Amino acid sequence: MIDWDLAGAPLVVAIGAVVALMLDAFIGARSWRWPSLAGGVALGLAGLELLGPRGPDGLGLGLSLVIVLGTLMVLLSAAVMDHEDSMPPGELHFLLLASAAGAMCMVVARDFVTLIVALELLSLPSIAMVGLRRADIGAARGAWTFFLVSVVSTAVTLMGISLVYGFTGSLGFAEVLSRLGDSTAPDRAVVAAVVITVVGLLFKIGAVPFHMWIPDTYRGASIPVAAYLSVVSKAGAVGALVLVLGVPFGGYAAAWAPMIAVVAALTMTVGNIGALVQRDAVGVLAWSSIAQAGFILAPMVALGVAGGARAAVQYLAIYAVANLVAFTMIGLVRRRWGGTTFRHLTGLARRDPLGGACLSLALLTLAGFPPAVIGLVAKYAVLRPVVEAGYGWLALVMAVNVALGLAYYLPMMARILSQEGDEITVVEPSPSPPHAVGVARTSMVLGTLALVATSAYPDLILVPMR
Amino acid sequence: MNLLVIAVFLPALVGVVALASRHALRGAVAARAGVAVSIVSLVLLAAVWATRDAAAFAGEVDVRWIDAIGVRWHLGIDGISFPLTLMTAFLSALTCWSLIDDAPQEQTPDDPAEPSPDPEQSVVMLVVLVLVIQSAALGVFSALDLIVFFIFFELALVPMWFVINRWGDPHDREGRRVAATRFLLFTVLGSALMLVGFIAIALSAGSLQIPELAAQSPVLTGTVPLLGAVAIAVGLAVKAPVWPLHIWLPDAHSAAPTVGSVLLAGVFLKLGTYGLIRVLVAIAPEPSATLAPYLATFAVVGIIYASLACLRQSDLKRLIAYSSVGHMGFVVLGVATMSPVGIAAAVYASVAHGLITGMLFFHAGGLKRRYGSATFAVLGRGLYARAPWLAVSFAFAAIASLGLPGLAGFWGEMLSLRSAYEVGPVLDRGLAWTLLGVAAVGVVLTSAYVVVMLRRLVQGVPTPDDRDLDLTGEVRSEVGISVLLVASIVVLGLAPGLLVGVIEPSLPAVLGGGR
Numbered sequence: 001m002i003d004w005d006l007a008g009a010p011l012v013v014a015i016g017a018v019v020a021l022m023l024d025a026f027i028g029a030r031s032w033r034w035p036s037l038a039g040g041v042a043l044g045l046a047g048l049e050l051l052g053p054r055g056p057d058g059l060g061l062g063l064s065l066v067i068v069l070g071t072l073m074v075l076l077s078a079a080v081m082d083h084e085d086s087m088p089p090g091e092l093h094f095l096l097l098a099s100a101a102g103a104m105c106m107v108v109a110r111d112f113v114t115l116i117v118a119l120e121l122l123s124l125p126s127i128a129m130v131g132l133r134r135a136d137i138g139a140a141r142g143a144w145t146f147f148l149v150s151v152v153s154t155a156v157t158l159m160g161i162s163l164v165y166g167f168t169g170s171l172g173f174a175e176v177l178s179r180l181g182d183s184t185a186p187d188r189a190v191v192a193a194v195v196i197t198v199v200g201l202l203f204k205i206g207a208v209p210f211h212m213w214i215p216d217t218y219r220g221a222s223i224p225v226a227a228y229l230s231v232v233s234k235a236g237a238v239g240a241l242v243l244v245l246g247v248p249f250g251g252y253a254a255a256w257a258p259m260i261a262v263v264a265a266l267t268m269t270v271g272n273i274g275a276l277v278q279r280d281a282v283g284v285l286a287w288s289s290i291a292q293a294g295f296i297l298a299p300m301v302a303l304g305v306a307g308g309a310r311a312a313v314q315y316l317a318i319y320a321v322a323n324l325v326a327f328t329m330i331g332l333v334r335r336r337w338g339g340t341t342f343r344h345l346t347g348l349a350r351r352d353p354l355g356g357a358c359l360s361l362a363l364l365t366l367a368g369f370p371p372a373v374i375g376l377v378a379k380y381a382v383l384r385p386v387v388e389a390g391y392g393w394l395a396l397v398m399a400v401n402v403a404l405g406l407a408y409y410l411p412m413m414a415r416i417l418s419q420e421g422d423e424i425t426v427v428e429p430s431p432s433p434p435h436a437v438g439v440a441r442t443s444m445v446l447g448t449l450a451l452v453a454t455s456a457y458p459d460l461i462l463v464p465m466r
Numbered sequence: 467m468n469l470l471v472i473a474v475f476l477p478a479l480v481g482v483v484a485l486a487s488r489h490a491l492r493g494a495v496a497a498r499a500g501v502a503v504s505i506v507s508l509v510l511l512a513a514v515w516a517t518r519d520a521a522a523f524a525g526e527v528d529v530r531w532i533d534a535i536g537v538r539w540h541l542g543i544d545g546i547s548f549p550l551t552l553m554t555a556f557l558s559a560l561t562c563w564s565l566i567d568d569a570p571q572e573q574t575p576d577d578p579a580e581p582s583p584d585p586e587q588s589v590v591m592l593v594v595l596v597l598v599i600q601s602a603a604l605g606v607f608s609a610l611d612l613i614v615f616f617i618f619f620e621l622a623l624v625p626m627w628f629v630i631n632r633w634g635d636p637h638d639r640e641g642r643r644v645a646a647t648r649f650l651l652f653t654v655l656g657s658a659l660m661l662v663g664f665i666a667i668a669l670s671a672g673s674l675q676i677p678e679l680a681a682q683s684p685v686l687t688g689t690v691p692l693l694g695a696v697a698i699a700v701g702l703a704v705k706a707p708v709w710p711l712h713i714w715l716p717d718a719h720s721a722a723p724t725v726g727s728v729l730l731a732g733v734f735l736k737l738g739t740y741g742l743i744r745v746l747v748a749i750a751p752e753p754s755a756t757l758a759p760y761l762a763t764f765a766v767v768g769i770i771y772a773s774l775a776c777l778r779q780s781d782l783k784r785l786i787a788y789s790s791v792g793h794m795g796f797v798v799l800g801v802a803t804m805s806p807v808g809i810a811a812a813v814y815a816s817v818a819h820g821l822i823t824g825m826l827f828f829h830a831g832g833l834k835r836r837y838g839s840a841t842f843a844v845l846g847r848g849l850y851a852r853a854p855w856l857a858v859s860f861a862f863a864a865i866a867s868l869g870l871p872g873l874a875g876f877w878g879e880m881l882s883l884r885s886a887y888e889v890g891p892v893l894d895r896g897l898a899w900t901l902l903g904v905a906a907v908g909v910v911l912t913s914a915y916v917v918v919m920l921r922r923l924v925q926g927v928p929t930p931d932d933r934d935l936d937l938t939g940e941v942r943s944e945v946g947i948s949v950l951l952v953a954s955i956v957v958l959g960l961a962p963g964l965l966v967g968v969i970e971p972s973l974p975a976v977l978g979g980g981r
Binding site: 314399 | 531532533534535537587588613616617618620621623624627628631632647650651654655658659661662665666669693
């Protein structure tokens with residue numbers, strides 16, 4: 001039975017994907033505008049449908065909104081690539097929207113088959129997006145790594161799901177929950193099935209020790225696609241993980257909660273240490289997004305007892321806005337100054353005061369530091385359920401990682417605000433810069449305004465994500 | 467609108483305006499604006515205090531802010547925080563004043579490769595950072611909600627990191643970066659731990675409001691509040707600092723520019739000691755009582771350690787920095803007795819230390835600017851002969867620092883020792899009196915290093931230097947700052963009742979009298 005109320009919004013986005021591809025095919029001349037317009041309209045309609053009276057509620061709504069708004073922002077910021085002949089606009093928008101439709105299905109899935117299909121719909125287009133830039137060996141390598149990891153992780157998850165099916169004879173989340181309770185299967189075997197199923201999703205989130213694909217893939221991908229992977233793709237996986245751990249496997253929390261705690265601790269620590277040694281903005285953001293995944297995972301140890309799911313989604317929403325602002329600005333830096341190394345960032349605020357301010361605020365939010373109060377509130381939101389669930393050691397690890405994170409966010413910010421820096425010549429290869437750059441800048445400024453507004457009134461973002 | 471809120475936010479607001487219009491501003495203009503706004507802030511604080519009514523907190527605001535996690539926008543000052551807010555506004559007015567005709571310290575003769583940015587811009591930026599730090603510190607001292615307290619606590623860090631990292635010791639680029647980063651990592655780690663502790667306390671008590679937590683009955687007991695209190699204590703001990711968590715301090719204080727050193731010693735350390743009173747002892751008395759003996763012991767070890775370290779320093783700024791660790795030891799000892807006398811001692815000693823050490827750092831900074839270094843080898847001997855007024859003023863501050871009766875430093879240390887003598891409600895008599903004895907040795911050692919320092923620096927056969935001439939052409943602000951600080955140190959020394967009278971009525975509420 002198809003619940004059209006839930007399937008409607010993803011379907012609108014999927015139709016938008018096809019329209020974008022068709023427009024590109026029929027218009028003939030290479031045009032960025034039409035596919036982009038089709039995609040924007042589709043996302044807007046999907047957003048309206050979500051907010052309408054028959055949309056999903058609770059966490060499903062929060063996650064779907066993160067996905068729709070995140071994709072919209074990626075779509076706007078992707079305009080900075082409109083001068084690259086090796087980037088086909090129709091295909092890019094098609095893949096972007098198709099993948100977003102997958103993510104939206106994933107967070108409202110109620111059975112394992114839908115989950116797997118949605119996972120594939122999310123993954124396959126994003127793999128293609130990573131490798132989309134023609135004649136780029138880095139992109140091909142990134143896509144290849146991503147492909148292998150994706151296939152393996154899906155296969156592992158499938159294996160777990162088939163075990164679960166074997167124990168319960170059902171694939172619906174609610175039935176599995178009730179039947180696992182009174183199944184006669186040996187406890188250890190069920191725990192193994194739970195762990196295997198979850199491992200596949202952890203791959204997708206990029207949790208340690210399954211994180212190695214992220215730096216390679218992000219570096220190979222174009223910057224907006226990396227932004228997409230770090231936010232929308234992650235939101236889908238987080239939603240699926242919250243659902244799967246909370247509903248069908250809710251009875252086995254004693255088994256998976258310690259595992260999630262260890263994985264979260266490792267993920268944030270390894271991610272932060274990796275970020276410390278990077279000399280390139282994309283590298284920093286790639287590793288820092290691993291660390292942030294650890295912070296998103298941590299409250300899940302308290303899914304049942306203390307509103308852990310809510311905290312994870314609240315943190316994810318705040319992280320999504322800040323990370324997209326940062327990636328958009330990095331994309332602009334690359335377009336205007338031809339690179340993303342620290343040398344290109346030095347003195348950025350002098351060359352582009354508004355952009356420098358936006359990027360600095362985004363970094364402060366990610367670090368969780370005032371004046372970006374919202375980042376600090378996000379850290380509080382995820383720490384609280386961890387402490388409440390009695391994971392004191394995990395809270396300590398998180399505290400150490402807050403400090404570690406600041407150790408690279410702040411020097412990067414100091415570089416941006418520095419008065420020094422080599423004179424960097426503007427490389428503006430495109431003949432018509434203002435329009436595309438303006439679109440991307442507008443989306444970045446809107447994102448920053450959202451950060452400012454939520455810093456003054458954190459309830460603006462915390463309350464809808466409950 | 468509430469006057470207290472204006473007093474807290476006005477400096478930061480003016481700072482932001484100055485930042486936005488920095489290209490149109492000259493450094494001296496920005497610095498004058500900084501002095502003016504700090505004085506306005508000071509007057510507003512005094513007005514809030516003068517118009518207080520019978521309520522526990524003057525100028526209290528309490529409005530809903532973040533409903534989702536129960537945070538309220540809750541500010542107010544009482545007798546514990548009012549003296550510290552006044553001192554903060556006073557010191558930042560003085561630091562801004564010192565920037566008016568202070569030659570920008572950014573020229574880097576040692577490193578020609580480093581481009582030297584526009585000095586006017588540099589002064590404007592420095593004033594902006596000082597003002598933001600001032601707002602953050604005033605916010606910490608007046609916050610009555612744990613999360614609001616935490617936000618202000620963190621807000622002060624990043625500007626201070628910039629102050630040390632960019633305006634620090636112009637002759638040691640790498641050193642100041644290392645010092646700034648170490649300062650940041652230590653304090654952030656501490657404050658992150660403190661946040662975990664706040665969560666543990668708030669979950670156990672079901673509130674984030676400091677007055678509610680302080681008045682709750684029955685008091686919190688059990689493992690979770692105890693662990694929370696440990697986390698808070700460690701976090702604040704980094705900031706205060708309590709030995710052995712002080713290791714970030716000497717480098718940061720000596721690498722920072724004059725304004726940075728003054729604010730670090732005068733204001734930043736007080737955030738830690740004030741926190742110990744307000745968000746440890748007051749809100750978790752039972753767990754604090756368990757921790758008190760350890761805190762007191764570490765504090766006294768710190769007093770001895772710091773005075774011994776001071777005897778071995780060859781750099782004036784490092785010496786003053788280490789002496790801060792010792793003075794903070796007396797403050798923490800007072801807090802750890804958890805008695806009215808001890809808390810009053812802590813507040814008194816905090817204010818006195820802010821004024822005295824601030825004055826020492828102003829003079830050390832002045833010397834360093836003229837001679838390019840603050841090591842005794844470069845400064846030479848016989849400053850009495852070479853720069854009479856500066857030497858006298860410096861010697862005055864140094865003697866105030868050793869706790870001469872009749873000056874501000876005396877009362878804080880005396881009251882702190884008395885609180886140990888009276889033992890208080892939580893310490894064991896044997897331990898308290900042992901600590902008292904050791905701390906008394908610390909007092910002797912403190913006198914020793916101050917005398918040695920004076921002997922090395924201001925007395926002896928003058929070693930003339932061709933830069934001595936500069937010393938006679940004193941900077942106007944230096945004289946003015948010195949006069950104001952001397953006056954306030956003498957007043958607080960001769961009339962301790964002025965300050966004790968303010969502190970005393972608020973002591974019962976902090977120590978659970980409301981229960």
